Amino acid sequence: xxxxxxxxxxxxxxEIREWSDGLPVKAAAKIDARIxxxxxxxxxxxxxxxxxxxxxxxxxxRVVSDGNQYRPIGFYGPGRxxxxxxxxxxxxxxxxxxVLSNADSKRKLVVSNHKYICEHVFAKGTAVT
Numbered sequence: 472x473x474x475x476x477x478x479x480x481x482x483x484x485x486e487i488r489e490w491s492d493g494l495p496v497k498a499a500a501k502i503d504a505r506i507x508x509x510x511x512x513x514x515x516x517x518x519x520x521x522x523x524x525x526x527x528x529x530x531x532x533r534v535v536s537d538g539n540q541y542r543p544i545g546f547y548g549p550g551r552x553x554x555x556x557x558x559x560x561x562x563x564x565x566x567x568x569x570v571l572s573n574a575d576s577k578r579k580l581v582v583s584n585h586k587y588i589c590e591h592v593f594a595k596g597t598a599v600t
Contacts, residue, residue: 473510475591476555478577487543488592490559498536502543503593505534509554526571528578529557542566544574548582555581555588 477487491499509515509532523529523544534541544566545556557577560570580587 474553475506476588477591478557479587479589485592487556498541499594501536502534502541529574546578
């Protein structure tokens with residue numbers, strides 16, 4: 472089983488939860504449902520996760536809801552069978568370099584100090600078993 476973490480800034484603000492709370496309810500629920508599903512899978516299907524060209528440490532989750540593509544960006548770690556969500560994007564096509572640079576900076580913070588993560592906080596009503 473996988474454990475998912477959210478990036479927490481230096482003030483203790485969960486940036487992933489904040490991003491997700493700003494999404495349409497249906498999209499946020501679909502992202503959380505996908506995470507619950509992925510937590511129980513040994514190997515993730517390629518349609519759910521993708522490497523990011525030029526950023527070997529970063530990975531995007533891909534979730535489509537009502538014609539929009541939601542792309543939480545994260546990395547495998549900090550430990551084995553762990554995945555950390557660093558930031559969220561809503562994009563079609565190529566992600567802006569600044570977004571990926573920001574995500575990589577956050578990844579480096581997490582790797583150097585685990586105070587920058589907390590277990591993924593699901594939206595109210597999400598069933599996690």
